[in-house]
Amino acid sequence: MISINIEKKLKAYSGQQWLKIDHQFADSSITKIYGPSGAGKTTFLKIIAGLVVPEKGGITVDGVTWLNTSSKISLSPQKRLVGFVFQNYALFPNMTVQEHLEYASNDAQWIQRLLKIGKLETLSDHKPEYLSGGQQQRLAILRAIAIRPKLLLMDEPFSALDPKMKSALIAELKLLFAELKMTVLIVSHNPQELEGLVDGELLINAEE
Numbered sequence: 001m002i003s004i005n006i007e008k009k010l011k012a013y014s015g016q017q018w019l020k021i022d023h024q025f026a027d028s029s030i031t032k033i034y035g036p037s038g039a040g041k042t043t044f045l046k047i048i049a050g051l052v053v054p055e056k057g058g059i060t061v062d063g064v065t066w067l068n069t070s071s072k073i074s075l076s077p078q079k080r081l082v083g084f085v086f087q088n089y090a091l092f093p094n095m096t097v098q099e100h101l102e103y104a105s106n107d108a109q110w111i112q113r114l115l116k117i118g119k120l121e122t123l124s125d126h127k128p129e130y131l132s133g134g135q136q137q138r139l140a141i142l143r144a145i146a147i148r149p150k151l152l153l154m155d156e157p158f159s160a161l162d163p164k165m166k167s168a169l170i171a172e173l174k175l176l177f178a179e180l181k182m183t184v185l186i187v188s189h190n191p192q193e194l195e196g197l198v199d200g201e202l203l204i205n206a207e208e
Contacts, residue, residue: 001027002151002183006047006057006067010040010206017206019043019054025200027062030177030184032194035204041187042087044204045153048185049084050077061151083149083182085157089140091128097139098124104146114142117172119165133160138169145176152177154186158193170197 002025010017019040025031033041046052048059050066053074059067066075092100097120101111115121118138128136137160144152158166174197177184188194 001025001060001062002048003060004048004057006054006059008040008043008047008052008054010038010043015208017208019204020207021202021204023202025183025185027183028178028181029200030174030186030198032191032198032201033185033187033204034189034191034201039204039206041204042155045084045155045185045187048080048151049082049153050075050080080151081147081149083144083147083152085140085144085152085154087155087159087187089128089136091136091140091143093128096125096127097131100139100143101146104143105148110148111146114146117176118142118169134162134165137161138165141169141173145173145180148180150182152182152184154184156187156189158188158190166193170194173197 005022008019010019021044033044035041043052047054054069056069057067058065058069065073066080067073095103098111101114105111115124118141120135120138120142123131123135131139137157141157158170161169186194186198
């Protein structure tokens with residue numbers, strides 16, 4: 001179980017706004033995170049990952065305190081071991097597809113399985129600049145999954161994929177998430193693309 005109760009000040013053109021979330025996510029659940037632009041969806045994922053610290057609140061995962069602002073507890077991102085698919089992919093320009101996955105895992109069989117899921121087997125020696133946007137996005141997803149995280153955070157992870165590739169990948173990921181018993185949070189602006197994948201949703205809206 002992941003329990004989150006946080007408050008974070010947001011920069012907004014219309015003045016000061018707050019991201020306020022009080023929610024629990026069941027283990028092995030897949031949740032769609034949605035809401036208007038600028039509401040703080042990406043910030044919310046970064047707070048969970050430990051990349052952003054809120055003004056107030058706490059995060060508890062399976063009884064372990066990841067964040068407690070009152071007690072000044074904040075586990076480092078490394079200790080949280082969260083998989084994160086960034087909206088801009090955040091790939092390493094000097095690493096090949098294979099090296100990205102080897103950076104996350106030393107299990108050769110696992111890496112080959114991921115390459116097959118992402119349809120990147122023939123591109124394993126390519127660096128990001130020689131990949132299309134969709135191929136880069138698939139690599140970002142595979143790299144985040146490669147560490148076999150218990151919690152996976154995905155920020156608009158399917159935006160660069162064509163409909164056929166998207167539906168095939170989502171079908172594969174659904175099986176993988178169940179097998180690894182992952183808890184997954186997916187930010188998406190497209191409610192249709194996650195049909196059949198998610199089993200819950202959370203609306204995020206900034207408050208004055």
